[in-house]
Structures are given as C-alpha cells and as structure tokens.
Amino acid sequence: MDDMLIWGRRILASQPFSVLLGAELVSFAEDRAELRIPIKAELMQQHGFVHGGVISYAADNALTYAGGGVLGPGVVTSEFKINYVRPAKGELIVARAAVIHAGKNQAVCRCDVYVSSDGSESLCATAQGTIVRLGQPPETQK
Amino acid sequence: MDDMLIWGRRILASQPFSVLLGAELVSFAEDRAELRIPIKAELMQQHGFVHGGVISYAADNALTYAGGGVLGPGVVTSEFKINYVRPAKGELIVARAAVIHAGKNQAVCRCDVYVSSDGSESLCATAQGTIVRLGQPPETQK
Amino acid sequence: MDDMLIWGRRILASQPFSVLLGAELVSFAEDRAELRIPIKAELMQQHGFVHGGVISYAADNALTYAGGGVLGPGVVTSEFKINYVRPAKGELIVARAAVIHAGKNQAVCRCDVYVSSDGSESLCATAQGTIVRLGQPPETQK
Amino acid sequence: MDDMLIWGRRILASQPFSVLLGAELVSFAEDRAELRIPIKAELMQQHGFVHGGVISYAADNALTYAGGGVLGPGVVTSEFKINYVRPAKGELIVARAAVIHAGKNQAVCRCDVYVSSDGSESLCATAQGTIVRLGQPPETQK
Numbered sequence: 001m002d003d004m005l006i007w008g009r010r011i012l013a014s015q016p017f018s019v020l021l022g023a024e025l026v027s028f029a030e031d032r033a034e035l036r037i038p039i040k041a042e043l044m045q046q047h048g049f050v051h052g053g054v055i056s057y058a059a060d061n062a063l064t065y066a067g068g069g070v071l072g073p074g075v076v077t078s079e080f081k082i083n084y085v086r087p088a089k090g091e092l093i094v095a096r097a098a099v100i101h102a103g104k105n106q107a108v109c110r111c112d113v114y115v116s117s118d119g120s121e122s123l124c125a126t127a128q129g130t131i132v133r134l135g136q137p138p139e140t141q142k
Numbered sequence: 143m144d145d146m147l148i149w150g151r152r153i154l155a156s157q158p159f160s161v162l163l164g165a166e167l168v169s170f171a172e173d174r175a176e177l178r179i180p181i182k183a184e185l186m187q188q189h190g191f192v193h194g195g196v197i198s199y200a201a202d203n204a205l206t207y208a209g210g211g212v213l214g215p216g217v218v219t220s221e222f223k224i225n226y227v228r229p230a231k232g233e234l235i236v237a238r239a240a241v242i243h244a245g246k247n248q249a250v251c252r253c254d255v256y257v258s259s260d261g262s263e264s265l266c267a268t269a270q271g272t273i274v275r276l277g278q279p280p281e282t283q284k
Numbered sequence: 285m286d287d288m289l290i291w292g293r294r295i296l297a298s299q300p301f302s303v304l305l306g307a308e309l310v311s312f313a314e315d316r317a318e319l320r321i322p323i324k325a326e327l328m329q330q331h332g333f334v335h336g337g338v339i340s341y342a343a344d345n346a347l348t349y350a351g352g353g354v355l356g357p358g359v360v361t362s363e364f365k366i367n368y369v370r371p372a373k374g375e376l377i378v379a380r381a382a383v384i385h386a387g388k389n390q391a392v393c394r395c396d397v398y399v400s401s402d403g404s405e406s407l408c409a410t411a412q413g414t415i416v417r418l419g420q421p422p423e424t425q426k
Numbered sequence: 427m428d429d430m431l432i433w434g435r436r437i438l439a440s441q442p443f444s445v446l447l448g449a450e451l452v453s454f455a456e457d458r459a460e461l462r463i464p465i466k467a468e469l470m471q472q473h474g475f476v477h478g479g480v481i482s483y484a485a486d487n488a489l490t491y492a493g494g495g496v497l498g499p500g501v502v503t504s505e506f507k508i509n510y511v512r513p514a515k516g517e518l519i520v521a522r523a524a525v526i527h528a529g530k531n532q533a534v535c536r537c538d539v540y541v542s543s544d545g546s547e548s549l550c551a552t553a554q555g556t557i558v559r560l561g562q563p564p565e566t567q568k
Binding site: 011014015016017018019020021029031039042043044045047051052053054057058060061076077078079080082084131 | 149153156158159160161162163183184185186187188193194195196198199202203204206218219220221222223224225
Binding site: 295298300304305326327328337345347364 | 436437440441442443445446447467468470471472473477478479483486487490503504505506507509510516526558562
C-alpha cells in the first residue's frame with residue numbers, strides 16, 4: 001500500500017463520523033480518490049433506499065480527498081453541488097472523485113457516486129465542488 | 143402539536159439514518175421546516191468540528207421537509223448546493239429551510255444551517271435546492 | 285449619489301458585455317447590490333421570454349457586486365448556482381444580491397432575480413455563489 | 427449536415443440573445459452538443475477577459491442542447507452550477523456538454539467550457555445542471 005493511501009486512511013480513521021458510516025478509502029492518488037461505504041440498515045431512509053445524506057457525505061468526502069491529493073494536507077470542501085439521479089439500493093456505495101482544475105489554493109473537483117448491486121454499478125449521483133487550502137481562505141473545516 | 147409536525151416526525155423516525163444521527167424535527171409548516179441535531183462525538187471530523195456530512199445531511203433533509211410541506215408527501219431532493227462558511231463547534235446543529243418558489247411538481251428551497259453554542263447561533267452553511275414530487279420526475283428517493 | 289454607487293457604475297460602464305446588455309447599477313451598499321436590465325428584443329430566446337443567459341448574467345454580476353461591496357475592489361465570482369423558477373416576460377429584469385457571510389478573502393452571497401411587468405415583480409430565478417478576492421485564490425476574473 | 431444539427435441551428439438562430447452573442451452550434455448528437463462563440467470586444471469585462479456572463483451563457487445553452495438531444499424538443503435548463511477556473515482570453519469560447527443521466531422528464535448534464543487561443547484549448551469553467559421537459563415540471567423556459 002503506498003504512502004498516500006496510508007496517509008488518507010489514517011485521516012479517515014480519525015473522523016468519527018466516517019467511522020460511524022463505515023467509509024473506506026479504496027484508492028488515493030495525486031488527483032483522484034475512491035471512497036466506499038458498505039450499505040447497512042442504519043444508512044437507509046424510510047423506503048429502503050440509502051439515505052441521500054449518505055450519498056452526499058460520500059461525494060463530499062471523496063471530493064475533499066481528490067482536492068487534498070493535489071493541494072496537500074489541510075484542505076476542506078468550501079462548497080459543492082450534487083444531483084441525485086437514481087435511488088440507491090444494493091451492497092455498496094462507491095464514490096469516485098477527480099480533480100478538474102487545481103490552482104495554488106483551491107481545486108475544482110467532480111465526483112460520480114455509484115451503487116453496486118450484484119456486482120454491477122449504477123450511477124446514483126454526481127457532484128461538483130471546490131476544495132480549498134486551510135489558512136488563506138479558511139471559511140470552514142471538515 | 144399540530145398534525146403536520148406529527149406527520150413529519152413519524153417520517154423522520156422511520157429513516158434509520160436520521161435516527162442514527164439523532165435528528166429532531168422541531169417545526170414544520172406549509173413552507174418551512176426546522177431540523178435540529180444535538181452534537182455528539184460520533185458526528186465529528188478529525189479536528190473536533192462537526193463533519194461536513196452532518197451539516198449537508200441537515201440541509202438536505204430540511205430542504206426536503208420544506209418542499210414536502212408545500213408539495214405534499216412523496217417528495218425527494220432532486221439536487222442541492224451547499225456553501226460551508228464556518229466550522230461548526232457547539233451543542234446543536236439547527237437547519238432552517240423555506241420554500242422560495244413552488245410549482246405543481248417541484249419546489250425551490252433554501253436552507254440556512256446554524257451551530258448553537260452557549261445559547262448563541264452562528265451560521266455555518268447555506269444551501270439551495272430543488273425538491274420534486276415522486277412519480278412524475280422520479281429520478282431519486284430519499 | 286454616494287461614492288460606492290459612483291465607483292460601481294464606473295466599473296459596470298467599463299464592462300463592454302454589461303453595456304451590450306444594457307445593465308444598470310441601481311443601488312450598491314456595503315453588503316448588497318441591485319442591478320437592472322431593461323428588457324429588449326435582443327435579450328430574448330425563441331419563445332418571447334428573456335433568455336436564461338441574461339438572467340444568469342444579472343445574478344452573477346449582482347453577486348459579484350455584493351461580494352465586492354464587502355471585500356473591496358478586485359473580486360470575481362468563483363462559482364455560483366442558479367435555479368430558474370419562472371419564464372421572464374415584462375419590462376425589466378431586477379437582480380438583488382446580498383452577502384450571507386464574508387470572510388477575509390471570500391464572501392458567500394445570494395441573489396434573487398425578478399421580472400417587473402406592469403409595475404409588479406415576480407421572482408424568476410434565485411442564485412447562490414462565492415465571490416473571491418483576486419490575488420490569493422485567483423482562479424478567474426470577470 | 428445531419429438533421430439534428432440542422433434542427434439545433436434553427437433553434438439557435440431563433441434566439442435573439444444567441445445571435446447577439448454570435449453563438450454557433452458546431453455539433454449536436456443524441457447526448458452531447460458543442461457550442462462556440464468567437465470572442466469579440468463586446469463580450470469582454472473590464473480587464474480584457476471574456477465576461478463570466480458569456481461563459482455561463484455558453485455552459486447553460488450547451489447543457490440545454492445536450493439535454494434536448496436526449497429528451498426531445500421543448501426543454502429548458504431548470505438549474506445549473508458553474509465553477510470558473512481560469513480567466514478567458516483568446517479567439518474562441520468552446521462549450522462541450524454531455525448527458526450524465528437521463529430519465530423520462532429530466533436529464534442531468536455536464537459542460538466543460540474552454541477558451542481556444544492560438545490553436546490550443548484551456549479549460550475556463552465547468553458546469554453541471556438539470557434539463558427538464560416543458561409541460562410536466564414546467565417551472566421555466568429559455
């Protein structure tokens with residue numbers, strides 16, 4: 001396992017909320033990241049689908065990783081937008097984020113979120129957001 | 143307690159993810175809703191602030207309630223955008239959403255999310271999104 | 285006319301695209317701005333309504349003014365999101381933007397865009413975005 | 427020239443605002459579209475860059491075409507979000523949009539906007555939005 005993935009997993013393990021949701025960092029390279037969340041009963045809404053809040057958490061956190069991969073440690077999501085396109089039912093949420101453009105202090109990233117069911121993936125949401133380096137334009141921390 | 147609030151709380155209680163986070167519906171009228179989440183250790187990120195995923199869950203769910211208040215039952219968030227403006231530290235997350243414009247099948251809503259600390263509130267995020275009636279333009283469910 | 289409005293109008297007059305559209309800065313205070321565009325034939329789409337591009341221009345530029353009012357000169361819109369809620373038909377587009385939260389280098393702002401017809405206003409779009417100071421997180425200029 | 431492109435160009439030619447800006451539809455297939463705008467003096471802001479309003483018009487209109495390609499005629503942009511990533515200077519604005527997911531009545535689309543200068547392209551903005559069929563969830567027209 002490479003250093004970046006080890007570093008990324010250490011951060012994820014230090015986020016109690018990510019631990020509560022059961023998120024796993026599967027890959028982490030300089031400009032992309034993949035986060036997975038095994039689907040369990042507590043992550044559902046009232047109709048047996050994964051709650052939108054789990055999907056947006058996955059998108060948001062994967063966006064932060066992608067941006068952090070290129071900007072370095074100490075970054076947060078400044079803002080993001082998400083479109084839900086399909087109710088999520090299956091075994092696994094898979095969020096794949098990539099950097100679209102990186103400047104010195106911020107990166108614009110995109111993330112597609114899939115649900116994996118019986119080994120086949122379907123897109124359930126897509127997101128776009130801005131990751132910023134803490135310090136200069138601090139604004140928020142996550 | 144009025145019928146709408148009873149109805150809204152029943153739905154919230156039937157969402158395992160909302161129960162996991164400890165969300166409470168405090169008020170629910172025809173075009174607005176207020177959701178609260180007592181802050182606890184499991185909702186944090188690595189720096190002792192509330193995780194952005196909790197904030198965006200609160201915004202998303204409050205938006206859905208506001209839209210559902212005017213569109214009726216069977217609605218979902220189709221999309222939303224959130225700007226985080228301040229790290230959240232305190233005792234309580236408070237998400238207040240209101241309808242900006244409602245058509246027959248969709249409503250555009252806004253939500254301000256505050257963190258309450260020692261009795262004073264600070265804005266920590268602001269969101270805007272589209273709530274749609276299920277059936278016609280289904281797309282997603284939450 | 286106060287100094288801020290004079291300063292704001294000078295900038296608007298120096299933007300050839302704003303002149304092409306006929307935009308007017310009606311008010312400009314420390315944390316809010318109002319922009320107006322008299323509706324004319326060239327601003328239409330194919331069904332006789334104002335083109336969405338005119339509405340989003342008005343929102344974007346009013347957001348920049350609101351942010352610039354609090355951050356000072358040398359700002360740009362880093363990103364924004366807009367929901368169109370009603371086709372615009374009438375005499376005048378009115379975009380009113382206000383700062384929701386301002387940090388040192390960026391401001392999160394909101395803008396409601398109305399169409400005025402026979403003296404009564406209807407909301408036609410609502411927007412939310414981030415205005416940043418140039419230099420630190422430059423990214424873009426407008 | 428195929429039928430879709432002819433149809434698309436006829437619509438563009440019937441939008442006075444698109445004619446004012448000099449927009450050209452370069453390609454139009456079932457789930458994607460490319461729009462170009464030759465840069466001219468009237469499209470600028472005060473620093474000699476293309477005004478953000480031109481960039482967002484291009485993104486918005488290309489998104490509508492991409493969605494219309496899959497949903498059929500009579501569609502509008504319901505909402506979109508755009509991140510500006512670089513000031514645009516050059517000869518040509520190029521907006522390339524594609525459908526990410528299409529349902530019966532709405533499509534979620536993405537658009538990358540480039541500026542072409544001396545034959546090389548640079549990304550200047552990226553957008554994501556929802557295109558809806560008119561009639562069912564009308565809300566807006568463009």
